[in-house]
Amino acid sequence: MCGIFAAVSNESVTSTLVGGLGTLSYRGYDSSGIVVSNENGLVRRRAEGKLESLSALLSDQPVEGYVGIAHTRWATHGAPSVINAHPHMTDRVAVVHNGIIENYPALKASLEKDGYVFESETDSETIPQLISRNLDKGMSPAVALKDAVRQLDGSYAIAVVFADEPQTIYAARYGSPLVIGQGAAGHFISSDSIALSRVARNLCYLDDNEIAQITVDTLSITNADGITVAKEMKPLVVSQQDQGKQGYKHFMLKEIHQQPEVMRNTLNHYCDPATFTLKEEAFPANLSSFERLSIVACGTSYYAGMVARQWFERYACLPVDVDIASEYRYRESPLSTNTLALFISQSGETADSLAALRYSKEQGLTCLSLLNVETSSMAMESDCYLRTLAGAEIGVASTKAFTGQLLVLLLMSLQMGKASGRLDRDAERELIKHLFTLPVEMAKVIDEMANIDTVAASLMHSDHTMYLGRGMSFPLALEGALKLKEISYIHAEAYPAGELKHGPIALIDNKMPVVMIAPPGPMMGKTLSNLREVSSRGAQVILISNGAGIEMAKQHITQAIEVPETAPLLQPLLYTLPLQLLAYHVACMKGTDVDQPRNLAKSVTVE
Ligand code: AGP
Numbered sequence: 069m070c071g072i073f074a075a076v077s078n079e080s081v082t083s084t085l086v087g088g089l090g091t092l093s094y095r096g097y098d099s100s101g102i103v104v105s106n107e108n109g110l111v112r113r114r115a116e117g118k119l120e121s122l123s124a125l126l127s128d129q130p131v132e133g134y135v136g137i138a139h140t141r142w143a144t145h146g147a148p149s150v151i152n153a154h155p156h157m158t159d160r161v162a163v164v165h166n167g168i169i170e171n172y173p174a175l176k177a178s179l180e181k182d183g184y185v186f187e188s189e190t191d192s193e194t195i196p197q198l199i200s201r202n203l204d205k206g207m208s209p210a211v212a213l214k215d216a217v218r219q220l221d222g223s224y225a226i227a228v229v230f231a232d233e234p235q236t237i238y239a240a241r242y243g244s245p246l247v248i249g250q251g252a253a254g255h256f257i258s259s260d261s262i263a264l265s266r267v268a269r270n271l272c273y274l275d276d277n278e279i280a281q282i283t284v285d286t287l288s289i290t291n292a293d294g295i296t297v298a299k300e301m302k303p304l305v306v307s308q309q310d311q312g313k314q315g316y317k318h319f320m321l322k323e324i325h326q327q328p329e330v331m332r333n334t335l336n337h338y339c340d341p342a343t344f345t346l347k348e349e350a351f352p353a354n355l356s357s358f359e360r361l362s363i364v365a366c367g368t369s370y371y372a373g374m375v376a377r378q379w380f381e382r383y384a385c386l387p388v389d390v391d392i393a394s395e396y397r398y399r400e401s402p403l404s405t406n407t408l409a410l411f412i413s414q415s416g417e418t419a420d421s422l423a424a425l426r427y428s429k430e431q432g433l434t435c436l437s438l439l440n441v442e443t444s445s446m447a448m449e450s451d452c453y454l455r456t457l458a459g460a461e462i463g464v465a466s467t468k469a470f471t472g473q474l475l476v477l478l479l480m481s482l483q484m485g486k487a488s489g490r491l492d493r494d495a496e497r498e499l500i501k502h503l504f505t506l507p508v509e510m511a512k513v514i515d516e517m518a519n520i521d522t523v524a525a526s527l528m529h530s531d532h533t534m535y536l537g538r539g540m541s542f543p544l545a546l547e548g549a550l551k552l553k554e555i556s557y558i559h560a561e562a563y564p565a566g567e568l569k570h571g572p573i574a575l576i577d578n579k580m581p582v583v584m585i586a587p588p589g590p591m592m593g594k595t596l597s598n599l600r601e602v603s604s605r606g607a608q609v610i611l612i613s614n615g616a617g618i619e620m621a622k623q624h625i626t627q628a629i630e631v632p633e634t635a636p637l638l639q640p641l642l643y644t645l646p647l648q649l650l651a652y653h654v655a656c657m658k659g660t661d662v663d664q665p666r667n668l669a670k671s672v673t674v675e
Pocket of ligand 1: 414421466467670
């Protein structure tokens with residue numbers, strides 16, 4: 069969602085600001101803007117659409133200076149337009165904001181009553197107006213800002229520059245992340261650390277209710293009581309692997325190809341490769357004390373939870389609920405303290421998941437999160453968290469974070485089974501041994517998807533598709549359909565194959581391609597029967613299965629994607645890969661914006 073970048077530097081900041089916004093653009097946005105402080109005061113440039121529009125405007129109407137704030141906006145209050153784009157400003161102050169100001173109608177009414185005139189439809193514009201009113205009352209910039217944020221309800225990360233204090237940028241946060249970087253040329257502020265990697269060597273994170281003040285060579289942070297906070301600056305480490313597309317056409321493709329590496333890192337983090345056992349110290353200590361597991365997440369992370377439910381039932385013999393975060397809080401389901409609440413989130417910032425976590429804490433539940441970003445709000449607010457070791461995921465469509473989540477969840481289910489005495493040493497060793505073959509098997513599947521282009525070509529002109537699977541292949545079908553929808557904009561539905569006859573079969577005709585996921589195992593026969601049902605009604609069927617499955621169904625399918633024979637434990641992880649690649653190739657053929665699909669944001673920080 070919205071991205072903030074700000075700089076106070078001994079070099080001109082305009083290109084640094086636009087470069088910073090470029091790195092943040094993966095978060096999703098529909099307009100952008102900057103304010104630079106120079107001898108002419110606070111000078112603003114804003115544009116609707118992609119960053120190229122802002123760059124074009126800046127080459128038409130250049131602006132230079134050593135202090136500036138910048139923003140990519142993902143519209144919530146008010147349409148994507150120049151007038152609603154940030155920075156919002158008065159003649160005295162300019163502000164960029166990420167978050168939602170919930171009490172903005174009341175604040176706006178009070179400001180308008182005092183004669184302050186708004187130009188946009190946004191909640192964010194309330195902030196510069198409030199600060200301006202305080203300045204007009206005679207407060208200093210620092211006091212005006214402190215008093216203004218005290219009046220805000222909701223969440224905010226803001227960067228602020230004052231006309232009267234042109235060498236300084238202020239930043240404040242409550243509920244939305246902000247990171248401060250220190251580099252050779254000065255100080256920088258960003259919504260995430262990736263965007264700081266070009267300019268900063270060290271960083272620190274701002275905590276809720278803190279206000280930071282940066283100049284080119286100073287940084288000071290105060291808490292809500294105005295007391296100076298001493299923060300340790302930590303070296304900024306962004307792995308080589310996470311930088312740039314590294315020769316791939318899209319981040320999504322790079323991230324698909326990184327999955328074997330993610331599996332290897334995850335296995336080495338949670339397991340001992342010498343003994344093929346789980347490293348107990350890598351998991352929270354008290355896992356066996358819970359009698360129920362409640363998994364809560366959104367989107368792809370929710371589907372990871374749906375797959376994992378079956379592992380927790382099988383290996384840890386635990387009853388499991390899996391909920392969509394935005395629904396969970398409102399269900400009023402009876403919660404008991406012997407339930408472990410498990411939140412799954414790549415970003416750790418998803419507003420619905422964070423709100424569900426807070427709700428569970430209020431109900432007295434122990435909250436464990438599975439996160440890809442260790443510095444995220446969910447990491448800070450959970451009782452404990454487990455890491456996915458996926459590295460930075462830039463493509464909006466989640467790929468390596470999903471398989472990373474699956475593997476940690478599988479290992480966690482084994483650890484819970486072990487801790488409760490249900491999984492013995494021999495079984496543990498046998499299963500972990502299989503898992504260590506995963507990086508090689510994944511690489512093989514990715515490299516051998518030779519005919520995926522032909523299959524993608526057969527889907528690219530479809531308006532609708534249906535994905536079917538049974539058991540763990542049902543959540544995989546949901547995930548495959550989500551990937552296709554997100555990046556190719558083709559309508560895709562997913563059902564458990566057994567549900568077909570209870571309604572969805574009415575949709576089947578020769579214009580409804582069906583992607584059937586049928587790994588070998590006890591469900592295969594029944595899935596192939598469903599396959600015949602759709603094929604006899606005219607559907608083109610794309611079967612994802614092993615060689616034997618494809619041979620059995622060959623008279624009823626149009627195309628097949630073969631996944632090599634593998635241990636059943638590895639199937640969900642390996643069968644995910646063709647689904648990701650299929651969506652990717654369809655999107656490429658359609659020429660959509662694969663890494664930043666329309667209307668989507670990487671971390672969804674509004675409910
Ligand atoms: C996945 O491709 C999506 N972009 C989306 O569904 C995502 O998984 C969801 O918004 C949850 O995000 P999180 O894992 O960061 O909480």
